[in-house]
Amino acid sequence: MGPSRRAFPLAEERPRRGPARWVARGLVLALVALVGLGAWLGGRTLFHSVLGPRCQATAAGSSVDFDPEQMSNAATITAIALRRGLPARAATIALATAIQESKLRNIRYGDRDSVGLFQQRPSQGWGTVEQILDPEYTTNKFYDALVKVDGWETGTITVVAQKVQRSAYPEAYADHEQEGRILASSLAGHSPRGVGCRLDAPEGEADVALIGRLLDAEYKLKASGGAGGTLTVSAPSDQIAWSVASWSVAKAVDTGITGVTIGDRSWSRSRDSSAWEWQQAETPAAAQEVVLHLA
Known part of the structure; x- marks a missing residue:
């Protein structure tokens, strides 16, 4: 009868796992940490978007949300249209343009030398950087150009805004027309x-x-x-x-x-x-x- 076979090797005969075992554990711990960090960041973002400072505009049963900085800039754009005696359509075009160009933020950077709410360029004659970063100045300059566009009151926003802005992506303005209308209607006092x-x-x-x-x-x-x-x-x-x-x-x-x-x-x-x-x-x-x- 031959030598008996052991069902399991003795402890000293078990294969050694070596450093690979610790590498695997480290990878698992890192993955858990990343998942936890992602959940924390996601929860924080959700907290600020749902419970943090926020503004809402409502018109004709539809609403749009923006943060306070964006809503403040939208109010400036709308008020200046009223001061100039322009119809709500002017504010809608201006607001949709500013949403596309800067997300309604008075930013100090952009494509080439573009700055401000409408990403106007000093090199294209819109004014100095300091002037363009003044919300009242830059909004008035936008309306100055807008009212010179033939048929701006009834033209499509992509055509009208493009003639003012000379953008490389004019079709993008139409994506924000509904938001512009809601903001213009509520901030102009029509809603x-x-x-x-x-x-x-x-x-x-x-x-x-x-x-x-x-x-x-x-x-x-x-x-x-x-x-x-x-x-x-x-x-x-x-x-x-x-x-x-x-x-x-x-x-x-x-x-x-x-x-x-x-x-x-x-x-x-x-x-x-x-x-x-x-x-x-x-x-x-x-x-x-x-x-x-x-x-």
């Missing part, structure tokens, strides 16, 4: 109660001087008061009053405004979901007047 912003508490007191400068530059309107913690803006029409009210909400991130009252409606600065909507005002404002709360 009352259409703008809400959920914001952090201001870091300091409201900047009364800045509010006055922006109202003058973007609407050619003035505010009165200030001593009692409020400013009052008188508008020439109900539509302009609602535009100023929406603009004030959009500009709150820059100015420190804590509340806005128009008619029997009021917006109060908050991180709560209530800041998406206009509530019943405790003290209504007079007709065609907008009351800005500073504290």
